Amino acid sequence: MGVVESELERERAVVSELYQRLDRLRAETEERLARVRRDSVGSNHQARSERDAFARLYEDQLTQLREVDSRLVFGRLLLEQPMDGSDHRYIGRVGLRDEEERSVLVDWRAQQAGAFYQATASEPMGVRARRHLTMSGRQVTRIDDEVFDEALLDGDQAQEKVQGEGALLAALTAQRTGRMHDIVATIQAEQDRIIRSDLRGALVVQGGPGTGKTAVALHRAAYLLYANRQRLSASGVLVVGPSTAFLRYIEAVLPSLGETGVVMSTLGDLFPGVEATAEDAPEAAVLKGSAQMARLLSRAVKSRQKAPAEEQTIVVDNERLTVAPELVQRAIAKAQRTGKPHNVARVTFVKHALAELTDQLAAQLRASGSTIDDADLKVLREDLRTSYDVRVLLNTAWLPLTPQKLLQDLYARPAWLAELTPRWSEAQRAALLRDRSEPFTVSDVPLLDEAAELLGDFPGRPDPADRERERQRKRDLENARAAIRNMGVQGLVSAEQLADGFAEQVDRGTTAERAAADRSWTYGHVVVDEAQELSPMQWRVLLRRCPMKSFTIVGDIAQVASAAGAISWRDALQPLFKDAWRLEELTVNYRTPAQITREAERIAADAGLPITPTRAVREGEWPIRRVAAASAEPGALGDAVAEAVAHDRGIDDTGTVAVIATAADLSAVAEAVAARFGDQAGRGAAGLTRPIAVLTGYEAKGLEFDAVVLADPDALAAESPRGAASLYVAMTRPTQRLTLVAR
Numbered sequence: 096m097g098v099v100e101s102e103l104e105r106e107r108a109v110v111s112e113l114y115q116r117l118d119r120l121r122a123e124t125e126e127r128l129a130r131v132r133r134d135s136v137g138s139n140h141q142a143r144s145e146r147d148a149f150a151r152l153y154e155d156q157l158t159q160l161r162e163v164d165s166r167l168v169f170g171r172l173l174l175e176q177p178m179d180g181s182d183h184r185y186i187g188r189v190g191l192r193d194e195e196e197r198s199v200l201v202d203w204r205a206q207q208a209g210a211f212y213q214a215t216a217s218e219p220m221g222v223r224a225r226r227h228l229t230m231s232g233r234q235v236t237r238i239d240d241e242v243f244d245e246a247l248l249d250g251d252q253a254q255e256k257v258q259g260e261g262a263l264l265a266a267l268t269a270q271r272t273g274r275m276h277d278i279v280a281t282i283q284a285e286q287d288r289i290i291r292s293d294l295r296g297a298l299v300v301q302g303g304p305g306t307g308k309t310a311v312a313l314h315r316a317a318y319l320l321y322a323n324r325q326r327l328s329a330s331g332v333l334v335v336g337p338s339t340a341f342l343r344y345i346e347a348v349l350p351s352l353g354e355t356g357v358v359m360s361t362l363g364d365l366f367p368g369v370e371a372t373a374e375d376a377p378e379a380a381v382l383k384g385s386a387q388m389a390r391l392l393s394r395a396v397k398s399r400q401k402a403p404a405e406e407q408t409i410v411v412d413n414e415r416l417t418v419a420p421e422l423v424q425r426a427i428a429k430a431q432r433t434g435k436p437h438n439v440a441r442v443t444f445v446k447h448a449l450a451e452l453t454d455q456l457a458a459q460l461r462a463s464g465s466t467i468d469d470a471d472l473k474v475l476r477e478d479l480r481t482s483y484d485v486r487v488l489l490n491t492a493w494l495p496l497t498p499q500k501l502l503q504d505l506y507a508r509p510a511w512l513a514e515l516t517p518r519w520s521e522a523q524r525a526a527l528l529r530d531r532s533e534p535f536t537v538s539d540v541p542l543l544d545e546a547a548e549l550l551g552d553f554p555g556r557p558d559p560a561d562r563e564r565e566r567q568r569k570r571d572l573e574n575a576r577a578a579i580r581n582m583g584v585q586g587l588v589s590a591e592q593l594a595d596g597f598a599e600q601v602d603r604g605t606t607a608e609r610a611a612a613d614r615s616w617t618y619g620h621v622v623v624d625e626a627q628e629l630s631p632m633q634w635r636v637l638l639r640r641c642p643m644k645s646f647t648i649v650g651d652i653a654q655v656a657s658a659a660g661a662i663s664w665r666d667a668l669q670p671l672f673k674d675a676w677r678l679e680e681l682t683v684n685y686r687t688p689a690q691i692t693r694e695a696e697r698i699a700a701d702a703g704l705p706i707t708p709t710r711a712v713r714e715g716e717w718p719i720r721r722v723a724a725a726s727a728e729p730g731a732l733g734d735a736v737a738e739a740v741a742h743d744r745g746i747d748d749t750g751t752v753a754v755i756a757t758a759a760d761l762s763a764v765a766e767a768v769a770a771r772f773g774d775q776a777g778r779g780a781a782g783l784t785r786p787i788a789v790l791t792g793y794e795a796k797g798l799e800f801d802a803v804v805l806a807d808p809d810a811l812a813a814e815s816p817r818g819a820a821s822l823y824v825a826m827t828r829p830t831q832r833l834t835l836v837a838r
């Protein structure tokens with residue numbers, strides 16, 4: 096048996112023991128769960144909720160143990176100094192201990208695993224050699240060694256062991272499945288530094304296409320959840336991506352790392368109750384995304400707090416009352432001075448107006464000879480409160496509003512909009528005009544959220560639970576102050592803002608479920624992918640979701656496709672984070688072969704895009720293929736595209752292909768592809784579970800495929816003001832082959 100064979104045997108034995116340990120742990124946890132469920136705890140509330148908490152804990156542990164089953168272990172360090180009696184340290188998806196509580200497998204996120212990603216020949220970090228284990232199911236199929244200690248290289252046989260970067264290249268050339276996989280086994284040093292970077296503040300990861308930004312961001316989320324378990328398991332982590340297709344592409348990564356408590360959302364879903372997918376025309380999207388919308392909404396709300404222009408006559412208890420506009424104005428001013436949101440401050444307004452109306456009515460009755468004592472005053476006030484006329488008067492001056500109603504009114508009432516926007520151009524106003532029945536767009540979501548903030552909740556009736564809530568609030572505030580001190584973020588966030596995030600966390604449901612349904616939920620950390628696309632208004636929503644301002648922001652300025660997106664990180668982030676943000680760059684392209692990358696970068700640079708050139712890790716086997724349609728007709732383009740896909744399937748019919756076309760050509764292209772490939776092909780997000788996906792440039796953002804066929808690249812570049820960026824994105828999606836179909 097050669098060295099490799101005997102080493103493989105050795106590793107198989109170790110790995111098999113680790114799996115035995117995993118199976119035993121799983122059986123024990125199942126047993127505990129069954130016991131907890133069996134336990135009868137009577138009707139004592141405390142005991143019941145404790146039992147439920149344990150049951151949930153065991154369920155979570157079981158889910159985690161199941162998820163990590165494939166590739167439980169993927170690495171081994173050979174140490175200079177033995178620790179715990181062993182000079183080996185195995186690295187895996189979770190940490191495991193044996194029955195004597197000795198560590199047998201180190202979680203990849205633990206500090207002791209750092210060297211697995213960081214050690215180099217010049218800085219070996221106490222490591223003599225690093226070994227990658229490639230698994231198939233529970234079997235070790237291959238080992239790759241990197242040796243840092245030259246003494247190990249002595250002798251001919253040992254040379255055989257050195258295979259350098261085999262594991263990475265194997266991962267990179269592996270066929271794509273339409274789902275992103277975790278990269279724990281092959282995280283590179285520059286990526287690892289970002290993943291393990293401190294939780295505090297905003298970390299921006301800038302990098303060209305395929306440099307692993309998304310992968311790094313997701314692994315960072317998993318790392319932060321591990322390293323800050325206590326803080327983040329209660330508040331949760333939010334991951335925001337550009338589209339449902341993208342979220343579907345990445346959704347399996349965190350669960351495969353044993354992390355399930357993460358909320359994933361598109362920008363269109365951030366406002367609970369609204370699922371926006373429609374996009375506005377570029378001019379409307381830019382306008383709606385700009386910070387001036389916040390000011391407009393604030394003016395809009397204020398303009399709905401308005402005293403009548405003239406005296407109003409109302410009838411209460413058969414008594415005619417003439418109400419001066421000033422009375423209503425005084426009540427409005429009092430309420431506005433509270434600084435509270437519209438619906439909450441309305442309580443003050445109503446209270447004040449009713450008090451003055453009561454005085455006025457009493458004075459009028461007294462003048463006509465009645466005697467009015469305190470008890471009568473109470474009755475009068477109640478009569479006023481329930482009177483139809485008074486309700487109309489008060490509602491006209493200060494109507495309770497929902498965010499949806501406010502926004503619909505704003506879009507559907509041109510005269511009101513014009514009144515609120517004296518300095519806007521006609522064209523700007525026209526861009527907002529819309530019928531009430533039209534669905535909300537993705538750009539409306541931040542406006543709804545902003546409006547919800549300005550309007551506040553409808554105050555309900557006083558609730559006996561309020562007092563307990565108040566006590567809890569006091570405790571939350573104390574905790575929040577302590578957390579702010581610990582995190583060193585004094586001045587960036589107030590204890591009140593932070594405590595808002597603690598509120599109601601005693602309710603049922605997992606953190607993720609509760610967080611997703613609650614607009615006022617504040618997360619412990621937010622990951623934003625494709626962040627270059629975000630408008631100032633979208634940033635405002637995200638900052639409200641995380642007042643601690645702990646963010647991982649990944650994107651590529653050169654890939655900005657939306658008209659409202661950012662031009663530079665500094666411009667986008669400085670106003671929001673002041674100096675509490677830092678920039679890291681990734682430069683190695685792990686996805687796209689060099690020959691394709693070079694061409695994509697050349698075209699992008701010619702179009703004036705501020706690209707970050709990347710260094711592709713491999714050259715690739717296939718040159719870019721160029722074909723032309725028989726004519727400019729959409730049908731002819733569709734046929735040529737279908738032909739190009741067929742040609743690519745001829746090279747490899749087991750991988751994934753994306754067909755990317757402009758919105759204008761999409762249906763003709765999709766039809767031609769469907770006619771030829773039937774169920775093999777699918778449109779949009781649905782296509783991602785099929786071998787062939789037909790997508791727009793925007794839908795393809797962040798995704799990758801074995802092969803890409805671009806329908807009419809010139810049209811893609813001309814499709815929108817940022818078309819060159821769309822083309823750049825589209826050209827950098829393939830891991831193997833690119834075909835350009837000209838018309």
Ligand SMILES: Nc1ncnc2c1ncn2[C@@H]1O[C@H](COP(=O)(O)OP(=O)(O)OP(=O)(O)O)[C@@H](O)[C@H]1O
Pocket residue numbers: 263266267276278281282283286302303304305306307308309310311651685686796797798799827
């Ligand atoms: N260290 C690594 N080991 C293995 N695969 C990696 C590594 N880093 C990145 N990859 C792979 O490279 C591909 C590109 O990564 P990712 O999608 O995160 O890039 P990106 O920078 O977000 O790209 P884009 O800007 O184009 O969306 C993915 O398949 C990812 O799994």
